[in-house]
Amino acid sequence: MNTKSLFVDPEFAEGCEAMLIHLYGSFEIYEHQAWGPLLFQEYYAGKTVVDLGCGTGTSTKSILKFNPTCIIGIDGSDTLLTVARRITDKRAEFRKAWAERLTDTVKESVDTVVAIQSFAYFEKPLRVLKQVYHCLNAGGHFLFDTCIQNQPLQTLSAIAQEAFANAAESHGIELQITPPEKPAQPVHSEDSIRKLVAETNFEIASYTEKDNRYSQQQVLACLTPGITSFEEHMYRMTGDKDFSLSLGVCARANIQRNTPEQYLFQRNAFVILKKR
Numbered sequence: 001m002n003t004k005s006l007f008v009d010p011e012f013a014e015g016c017e018a019m020l021i022h023l024y025g026s027f028e029i030y031e032h033q034a035w036g037p038l039l040f041q042e043y044y045a046g047k048t049v050v051d052l053g054c055g056t057g058t059s060t061k062s063i064l065k066f067n068p069t070c071i072i073g074i075d076g077s078d079t080l081l082t083v084a085r086r087i088t089d090k091r092a093e094f095r096k097a098w099a100e101r102l103t104d105t106v107k108e109s110v111d112t113v114v115a116i117q118s119f120a121y122f123e124k125p126l127r128v129l130k131q132v133y134h135c136l137n138a139g140g141h142f143l144f145d146t147c148i149q150n151q152p153l154q155t156l157s158a159i160a161q162e163a164f165a166n167a168a169e170s171h172g173i174e175l176q177i178t179p180p181e182k183p184a185q186p187v188h189s190e191d192s193i194r195k196l197v198a199e200t201n202f203e204i205a206s207y208t209e210k211d212n213r214y215s216q217q218q219v220l221a222c223l224t225p226g227i228t229s230f231e232e233h234m235y236r237m238t239g240d241k242d243f244s245l246s247l248g249v250c251a252r253a254n255i256q257r258n259t260p261e262q263y264l265f266q267r268n269a270f271v272i273l274k275k276r
């Protein structure tokens, strides 16, 4: 039996992406609404950029649309970088590195470092801030959002976990619901961000609170058979009907367990720091 983390499963990632497209109508609208740092195009056009925690390269691909001079995608996961290399063009270069040791790998200075949906995962955020500072040109910027991880993967109900485990087991796969190497991080508050930044030479160029959570009802609606493309997409990806349906079942079971007040994603802020 092999072990497979959902987080490093490109098929699962693409299934989630299909769900988001369904929610937002188009992936581009989702990107701009949910990935705050992408709203600030002036930090990418004609700039040298590092995409920190680029994962499967979806953020890198989006930034490429704004025509950076060059972009280096950095992630700690080789598996994800394999997907990133596949979905982007030659203007993007990818290097495996942990953000906490960025300067070991990125020797050049760049205009912009961006961390989209990844800052909350960094175990040593102050260390990362200092590493990023080192990689930036004078006057360069570090953009990031302070979102938490998506809750369904962290808080799957017992019934959903069982459905997931059964589906996976029938395929000889042992699924890890929570990536053991990167447990959920607490949300960064404005206060904690300001305290962190105060320990560096960065100045806060902007701090924007943006509540663009979407509710479980919205997600539930898109997971309802007949409306959703989620299971269909999973089926196209995996070619396995039972497995695809099980994914939909556990997503629904998990969402229904929650109270209406709970949300699947919660973002705190989009932060732009400037190197003095």
Ligand SMILES: C[S@@+](CC[C@H](N)C(=O)[O-])C[C@H]1O[C@@H](n2cnc3c(N)ncnc32)[C@H](O)[C@@H]1O
Pocket (backbone or CB within 6 Å): 052, 053, 054, 055, 056, 057, 058, 059, 074, 075, 076, 077, 080, 097, 098, 099, 100, 115, 116, 117, 118, 121, 122, 123, 182
């Ligand atoms: C939610 S994904 C975001 C990926 C991408 N930026 C996007 O928006 O699609 C978070 C990524 O951060 C990476 N990551 C987490 N901690 C990291 C660290 N300390 N150093 C480098 N990458 C890290 C994970 O491997 C994962 O690919």
